Amino acid sequence: MNNSxxxxxxxxxxxxxxxxxxxxxxxxxxxxxxxxxNGSGKTTVxxxxxxxxxxxxxxxxxxxxxHIHQEVDIKENIGVVFEAPYxxxxxxxxxLEASVxxxxxxxxxxxxxxxxxxxxxxxxxxxxxxxxxxxLKFMIAAALAHETKLLILDEPTSGLDAVSRDELLGxxxxxxxxxxxxxxxxxxxxxxxxxxxxxxxxxxxxxxxYTGTKDELLEKYCVIKGDGSKLTGEQYETVIGYxxxxxxxxxxxxxxxxxxxxxxxxxxxxxxxxxxxxxxxxKVAFKCNTNERLG
Amino acid sequence: xxxxxxxxxxxxxxxxxxxxxxxxxxxxxxTEGEALPSIRLLARDLKISVITTTRAYTDLExxxxxxxxxxxxxxxxxxxxxxxxxxxxxxxxEGFQSAMNAAKTARILRKELEAIWEQICEEEExx
Numbered sequence: 001m002n003n004s005x006x007x008x009x010x011x012x013x014x015x016x017x018x019x020x021x022x023x024x025x026x027x028x029x030x031x032x033x034x035x036x037x038n039g040s041g042k043t044t045v046x047x048x049x050x051x052x053x054x055x056x057x058x059x060x061x062x063x064x065x066x067h068i069h070q071e072v073d074i075k076e077n078i079g080v081v082f083e084a085p086y087x088x089x090x091x092x093x094x095x096l097e098a099s100v101x102x103x104x105x106x107x108x109x110x111x112x113x114x115x116x117x118x119x120x121x122x123x124x125x126x127x128x129x130x131x132x133x134x135x136l137k138f139m140i141a142a143a144l145a146h147e148t149k150l151l152i153l154d155e156p157t158s159g160l161d162a163v164s165r166d167e168l169l170g171x172x173x174x175x176x177x178x179x180x181x182x183x184x185x186x187x188x189x190x191x192x193x194x195x196x197x198x199x200x201x202x203x204x205x206x207x208x209x210y211t212g213t214k215d216e217l218l219e220k221y222c223v224i225k226g227d228g229s230k231l232t233g234e235q236y237e238t239v240i241g242y243x244x245x246x247x248x249x250x251x252x253x254x255x256x257x258x259x260x261x262x263x264x265x266x267x268x269x270x271x272x273x274x275x276x277x278x279x280x281x282x283k284v285a286f287k288c289n290t291n292e293r294l295g
Numbered sequence: 296x297x298x299x300x301x302x303x304x305x306x307x308x309x310x311x312x313x314x315x316x317x318x319x320x321x322x323x324x325x326t327e328g329e330a331l332p333s334i335r336l337l338a339r340d341l342k343i344s345v346i347t348t349t350r351a352y353t354d355l356e357x358x359x360x361x362x363x364x365x366x367x368x369x370x371x372x373x374x375x376x377x378x379x380x381x382x383x384x385x386x387x388x389e390g391f392q393s394a395m396n397a398a399k400t401a402r403i404l405r406k407e408l409e410a411i412w413e414q415i416c417e418e419e420e421x422x
Contacts (some may be wrong), residue, residue: 029345030344030345030346031344031345170339170342173338173339173340173342174339176338176339176345177335177336177339178335179335195343195344196338196342196343197344198346198347199346213346214344214346215307215309215346215347215350269305
């Protein structure tokens, strides 16, 4: 069993949003970044994996087991961190331990309290009085206090400052020093993922755009900028997210089509942000004429 | 062993790791039989992905600088002098090529280019 997570042909229909035929595989021992603009369906996929929402179609296997038939077994081995705690705000961190502990066979109180100590959290503090960064750390402590093989984090870095984000990346890096452990990490702050993610799954408006290694994705595209009239019709069609204004155009371009481009067009390496941005903008040519505006 | 990753160098991260380990081996900082840090520890310390580190190590292995012992780790191999010479020759060719490209852009004649080269050699007292 070499995959921590296998999602095959996953579909879910809501009245005004459809998740269509999502496929991806997270090999054991690696970090997958799950990216896409807000509202693209990332949290829906995570909730489907955890059976918090009922899927309409598709197969989800966690550690090679069906996520519904073996749900209890699987959840013993998963740690989950959501954007905001699901816990009662008036509890303190000891109340929380007492109430969550009975659900897990492998819960380790010693580990929970030592993580709180590492994260400089006071066990007498109430959940509602914790800052955003502290809430995240405490949820990670709660997620890692039992034996886990898969850590799922939904938008953990949103609203965190650079210091807390860096600490989080350190914690995640520590986690995967074991080859047995994997992480699925959804985020729209892609600079975090750009470094540590091994694999990227990119969804947009409920559709799968890319799944595979991060390096392959980043090596597939570059950003091009320049004078739009220097593009041939065919090249123009190839540009993803072509955007033009008075100073020139910019867009995402497949590296393998690069050879025919005019020498006047500048190429830059594409970041994950560029890829998301231009895919989202696809073919919105916005014209802004400064003369008109001045007149 | 120190490895410094720069985000603005323009070189991919795996390439930077590879080059730095290579120069550590060529300069003798890393000697034959020494173990490289494990892939996962290096990835953690540099806060980069495991795949990126794996790629750097695989390349080093293919170029004959290290050997990977399954389940044990990566070890530095004795330096193969022919191989090193071959690689340095390639580097020289690349250097000349980029100098010539710059000269073309600036419309500098071959004679002037040769004069620059002579001057550099003299300054460095290169025989």
